[in-house]
Amino acid sequence: MKVKFFWVFVSILFATISIAQPPIGIQCPEISLKDVDGNLVTISSLKGKVVIIDFWATWCGPCRVANKTLRKLYASYKEKGLEIYSISCDYTQNAWKRGIKADKMTWLQVFDENMATSTKWRIGYLPFTFILDKNGKIVAADLEAKDLETAIKKYL
Numbered sequence: 001m002k003v004k005f006f007w008v009f010v011s012i013l014f015a016t017i018s019i020a021q022p023p024i025g026i027q028c029p030e031i032s033l034k035d036v037d038g039n040l041v042t043i044s045s046l047k048g049k050v051v052i053i054d055f056w057a058t059w060c061g062p063c064r065v066a067n068k069t070l071r072k073l074y075a076s077y078k079e080k081g082l083e084i085y086s087i088s089c090d091y092t093q094n095a096w097k098r099g100i101k102a103d104k105m106t107w108l109q110v111f112d113e114n115m116a117t118s119t120k121w122r123i124g125y126l127p128f129t130f131i132l133d134k135n136g137k138i139v140a141a142d143l144e145a146k147d148l149e150t151a152i153k154k155y156l
Contacts, residue, residue: 020122021121021122021123021141022121022130022138023138024138024139024140024141025137025138025139026137026138027135027136027137027138028043028044028053028130028132028136028137028138030042030043030044031043031053031085031087031110031117033087033110033111033112033113033117034110034111034113035108035109035110035111036097036100036109036111041085041108041110043085043132043136044136046083046085046108046132046136047134047135047136048081048134049081049082049083049134050077050081050082050083050131050132050133050134050152050155050156051082051083051084051085051131051132051136052070052073052082052083052084052085052129052130052131052132052148052152053085053087053129053130053131053132054066054070054084054085054086054087054127054128054129055087055089055112055118055121055123055126055127055128055129056086056087056088056089056126056127057088057089057090057096057099057126058088058090058095058096058098058099058102059090059091059095060089060126060127062126062127063126063127064099064103066127066145067103067105068103069145069148070084070086070105070107071103071104071105071106073148073149073152074106074107076149077152077156078107080156081134081156082152082156083107083108084107084108085107085108085110086105086107086108086109086110087110087111087112087117087118088109088110088111088112089112089115089118089123089126090111093111096109096111128141128142129141129142129143129148130142131143131148131151131152131155133155134155139151139155
């Protein structure tokens with residue numbers, strides 16, 4: 001009986017691992033979400049730029065701190081080909097829009113209605129970032145603030 005339980009456990013573990021976040025080195029799966037004006041914005045439309053995909057929410061204190069770092073990075077590197085695709089995991093669009101204004105976020109903002117994308121991508125905590133190279137390949141994930149700029153410079 002113990003052996004049978006062990007193999008069931010191992011099977012569940014491998015099944016869980018196989019549906020984890022998109023791994024580094026693959027082409028970024030398509031994301032298509034609405035911006036603040038209600039326009040659909042796809043991640044593939046940003047090909048040719050280095051992209052930070054940023055999962056965040058207004059209720060997340062560390063996210064609000066990270067927004068300051070992203071604001072500085074965007075100001076320094078947007079002219080060199082950096083784009084940020086911030087995906088809000090907020091419960092309401094009103095909170096999201098207030099947060100954008102309060103944090104002076106001038107880059108691309110999209111809303112993850114019902115957190116469908118963050119669930120599909122297995123985002124377990126916020127903030128969480130991915131970096132895409134100019135070809136749309138995932139080249140880094142979950143970097144600390146001090147490492148983001150180094151990675152951005154490398155791929156620009």
